[in-house]
Amino acid sequence: MNPNKLWTSSLEAVRNLYICTKTGLSSGQRCRLCLAPSAEALCKACLSDLPWLPTAERIKRRAFGQEMAAFSYEFPLNALIVSAKYQGGTGLCRLLGDLAARSLGSPGPPVDCLVPVPMPWPRVLRRGYNHADEIALGFANSWKLPLRHDLLKRSGWQPPQRGSSRRERKNRLGAAFTGDAGVAGCAVMLVDDVSTTGSTLEACARALQKAGAARVDAVVVARTA
Numbered sequence: 127m128n129p130n131k132l133w134t135s136s137l138e139a140v141r142n143l144y145i146c147t148k149t150g151l152s153s154g155q156r157c158r159l160c161l162a163p164s165a166e167a168l169c170k171a172c173l174s175d176l177p178w179l180p181t182a183e184r185i186k187r188r189a190f191g192q193e194m195a196a197f198s199y200e201f202p203l204n205a206l207i208v209s210a211k212y213q214g215g216t217g218l219c220r221l222l223g224d225l226a227a228r229s230l231g232s233p234g235p236p237v238d239c240l241v242p243v244p245m246p247w248p249r250v251l252r253r254g255y256n257h258a259d260e261i262a263l264g265f266a267n268s269w270k271l272p273l274r275h276d277l278l279k280r281s282g283w284q285p286p287q288r289g290s291s292r293r294e295r296k297n298r299l300g301a302a303f304t305g306d307a308g309v310a311g312c313a314v315m316l317v318d319d320v321s322t323t324g325s326t327l328e329a330c331a332r333a334l335q336k337a338g339a340a341r342v343d344a345v346v347v348a349r350t351a
């Protein structure tokens with residue numbers, strides 16, 4: 127596509143997304159991205175234009191287990207995620223979880239429950255919701271799996287990360303999560319919006335494994351290249 131045209135259509139999609147989120151246009155009326163009349167939240171054309179990951183790239187090995195992702199973190203999926211996280215888009219969070227779950231088909235190895243990555247509570251208070259909780263609801267409904275918020279806790283205070291070494295950041299992140307004893311013997315699937323280095327998922331997985339989880343895998347909506 128011509129770069130100017132791409133830029134214009136990108137701006138249009140972001141603007142439409144903003145209008146939909148702010149006006150609360152129901153997903154049953156118009157496409158969230160192009161505003162065309164659509165029975166679904168995203169019209170067929172926009173849905174097929176999303177940056178779906180090829181099947182071979184959907185599963186990635188991590189130190190703790192496997193991580194599944196349905197999309198590459200590119201436009202317009204990244205705009206959808208930003209809108210879902212920062213513009214009160216709880217419905218959009220659930221839609222993304224549901225889309226990713228349906229596209230991935232199944233969680234793979236048997237899973238006892240889904241555990242959303244907790245957000246520091248001051249941030250939950252400020253934003254009003256944890257986007258990972260809402261995304262996990264989309265996965266849970268689609269995969270018919272129980273959702274457990276009680277198995278993983280995150281401390282409220284997050285020390286500043288700027289200027290600290292990679293090892294210091296890793297240690298601080300590791301100390302932020304605590305697994306509950308109730309996870310002992312369970313096969314758990316962590317849920318988050320985006321995975322980049324995988325360090326947050328890894329810190330969560332370590333805490334759950336320390337508390338006795340039998341197996342920890344993860345699923346995210348999108349992964350950065």
Ligand SMILES: [Zn+2]
Binds near residue numbers: 157161
């Ligand atoms: Zn559309």
